[in-house]
Amino acid sequence: MQFLKDIKYTLHVAFHPFDGFWDLKYENKGKLRVALAILLGVTVMMILKRQYSGYVVNFNYPLDLNSINELKYIVFPFLLWCVANWSLTTLMDGEGKFKEIVIATGYAMLPLILLYLPNLLLSNVITLREASFYYLLESVAALWFVWLMFIGTMTVHQYTVMKTIVTMLLTIVVMGVIIFLGLLFFSLIQQIVGFVYTIYQELSLRA
Template sequence: MGTMLKHPIDAIYYLKIGKRGSLLSAGIMIIVTFIIYMADILGRGFIFNQNSLSTLSPMLLSIIFFIILGLFIGGNYMVSTINDGEGTIKNIFVSVAYSMVPYMIMAPIAIVLSYVLTQNEAFLITLVWYIGILWSAALVILSILNVHNYTFKQTVKNVLLTLFFAIVALILVAILYLVWDKIIEFIGEVISEVEYRVQI
């Protein structure tokens, strides 16, 4: 984790060749990131927290987190196989997990600050949070560049195609959910109508 912050290119190389990191450690980091993400949304100080368990379902937040993560990793792997990327799905998963380190550090700081700062100092919380997000995003891009041995232009293309894939996949899932919901509703109405006719 320290190497990822100080020497990210070296860290990504070590992760790629398997000298550092593992699926287990990456999985633990994803779980820790998820816990911090939940605390970031639901656990901030009262002044800065507009969310609560009554308005946001932890199950829904969990689904959103893991679906987006899965779509990004899976989509990036599929896009990279088409565009001559060298990285395996394991390389992508591990490097993305380790790229979350800045967020894992900065988000808890933002949460703690939300309990001690006033509304007039809210910009400090926003600044700390954005540093963590943007730093992690930069590391993800750097990871994709080095894992797949891409140029910067190829990396930008890969990231944009991955995001496009994720958005299209989410839209398709939403459409399928709505269609399936209507089909279930229609079948239920047909069964109710048949039962009513039989009783008559």
């Protein structure tokens, strides 16, 4: 089945990122549906992690958790990164298309599934003294993810190492700017709606 072959290829990208991301861009081996499937898998994994991690490392109160809220912690930053990176690299002579950025970002998230799943099981059998092993795997997953993001960004846009680092840092800045402008826009809309509603009430009372 082709989809299973595409899923298997994600492991090649994770363990051989230079070859993997090169083939992803120039051999069209990267699939958008697979990238979105990984995004869904990470979202589900984070929900399970927050709800079912062992009490030694889980400081969340299960009754206060809302699975829908995980969308804004995973899906929103994912989309925001892709939009910010595409907007920025368009001005910095980047060769990556928006679809390629989405695919590369999705494939780079695979380590979060590969390591969080065994870590979830580990968290339910370790003691407080052994919690350092849990946090070690957490750190490895994060570093692996950042490493793949770095290689993916460098390959997709055909940047040098230094330009890739600068681009990734600037992308984070652009993400902050987009959030600020978004909040400013919604605040302005809210004030306009409130102003119009106040005028409507005044006219209704005088009528």
